[in-house]
Amino acid sequence: MMLGKSPMGLRAVAALAATSLLLAAGCSSGGAAPSASTSATDAASAPANLAITFLPKNLGNPYFDTSSKGGKAAVAELGGTFAEVGPAKAAPDAQVQYIDTLTQQGVGAIVVSANDKAAICDSLNAAREAGIKVVTFDSDTNPECRDLYVNQATSEGIAKVQIDIIADQIGDAGEIAILSASANATNQNSWIEMMKTELAASHPNIKLVDTVYGDDDDQKSFDKTEGLLQSHPNLKGIISPTTVGIAAAARYLSTSKAKGKVALTGLGTPNQMREYVKDGTVAEFALWNPEDLGFLAAYAAGALIKGEITGKEGDKFTAGKLGEYTVAADSSILLGEPYKFNKDNIDNFDF
Ligand code: RAM
Numbered sequence: 001m002m003l004g005k006s007p008m009g010l011r012a013v014a015a016l017a018a019t020s021l022l023l024a025a026g027c028s029s030g031g032a033a034p035s036a037s038t039s040a041t042d043a044a045s046a047p048a049n050l051a052i053t054f055l056p057k058n059l060g061n062p063y064f065d066t067s068s069k070g071g072k073a074a075v076a077e078l079g080g081t082f083a084e085v086g087p088a089k090a091a092p093d094a095q096v097q098y099i100d101t102l103t104q105q106g107v108g109a110i111v112v113s114a115n116d117k118a119a120i121c122d123s124l125n126a127a128r129e130a131g132i133k134v135v136t137f138d139s140d141t142n143p144e145c146r147d148l149y150v151n152q153a154t155s156e157g158i159a160k161v162q163i164d165i166i167a168d169q170i171g172d173a174g175e176i177a178i179l180s181a182s183a184n185a186t187n188q189n190s191w192i193e194m195m196k197t198e199l200a201a202s203h204p205n206i207k208l209v210d211t212v213y214g215d216d217d218d219q220k221s222f223d224k225t226e227g228l229l230q231s232h233p234n235l236k237g238i239i240s241p242t243t244v245g246i247a248a249a250a251r252y253l254s255t256s257k258a259k260g261k262v263a264l265t266g267l268g269t270p271n272q273m274r275e276y277v278k279d280g281t282v283a284e285f286a287l288w289n290p291e292d293l294g295f296l297a298a299y300a301a302g303a304l305i306k307g308e309i310t311g312k313e314g315d316k317f318t319a320g321k322l323g324e325y326t327v328a329a330d331s332s333i334l335l336g337e338p339y340k341f342n343k344d345n346i347d348n349f350d351f
Pocket residue numbers: 057061063064113138139181187216241242243244267268
């Protein structure tokens with residue numbers, strides 16, 4: 001059983017550790033789109049056009065390196081051609097040019113984590129009109145711009161696990177701030193809304209005093225952390241619901257006098273956070289398995305290309321080792337539940 005479908009617990013730890021050992025080596029990534037000749041050859045020789053291209057929010061983020069690793073493994077199992085393209089910066093419309101190029105090249109599917117729910121819609125719909133299947137994963141677009149959304153976990157669950165951790169660490173009282181990714185990111189914005197709801201419902205003594213945006217840029221996130229500490233001298237905790245943000249914030253805190261005084265949690269990768277858990281900067285954070293997320297998204301794209309599913313509620317398909325999935329409301333698929341990482345389990349994970 002994979003982490004994504006397991007309840008939080010030791011069984012999930014063991015399952016993910018086992019999954020990590022089975023990882024396929026490396027994934028190709030680069031700034032250029034795949035060549036037109038590659039896609040054309042695939043289309044001519046394969047029964048279905050299984051040229052599947054991943055388009056993350058930006059390149060150079062270990063989270064997306066891992067999701068692409070899963071995508072690449074799944075596309076290999078499908079007998080297709082994997083590629084990854086993407087912008088250097090996670091700007092709202094930065095993905096448009098890549099989508100347009102992939103449409104000209106006639107790939108079979110685009111698997112995209114959106115920087116903005118609306119800015120890439122026209123391009124995605126032009127791709128779909130040209131016969132390309134569009135799967136969003138990680139960060140969705142408006143539903144009318146894609147065939148399917150592969151969601152890592154419910155927004156409520158992702159919000160609650162982060163609020164639970166910070167509440168535990170600051171004695172359920174005091175000022176907190178959020179260091180997010182980009183201001184338009186669909187996923188972070190929906191988690192932030194749910195965190196506000198959760199605070200209002202269950203944590204009357206915690207006050208969210210600020211939300212700032214590091215744009216999933218390491219240096220900007222580092223600088224924003226410094227700014228938060230300067231602007232809010234009574235700050236008790238920071239939640240960073242982005243792997244880039246939490247790693248940069250941890251690096252800042254680890255050498256500042258706020259280390260151990262201002263709590264930090266959010267969503268991080270174990271490999272980026274290990275040293276900060278071990279040096280006491282961070283006690284606990286959360287995430288899902290990005291490799292499984294990419295793997296599931298690629299299988300979903302393959303099922304759409306082959307016509308096994310259309311993306312309507314109730315459609316079923318099998319995603320290799322992850323098993324069978326059923327399309328839910330709004331043409332979405334759920335991977336599983338978030339998982340908590342701390343000093344007792346972090347060495348069991350390698351992503
Ligand atoms: C960053 C990205 C991604 C998000 C993770 C948690 O890598 O913003 O979209 O899901 O953090």
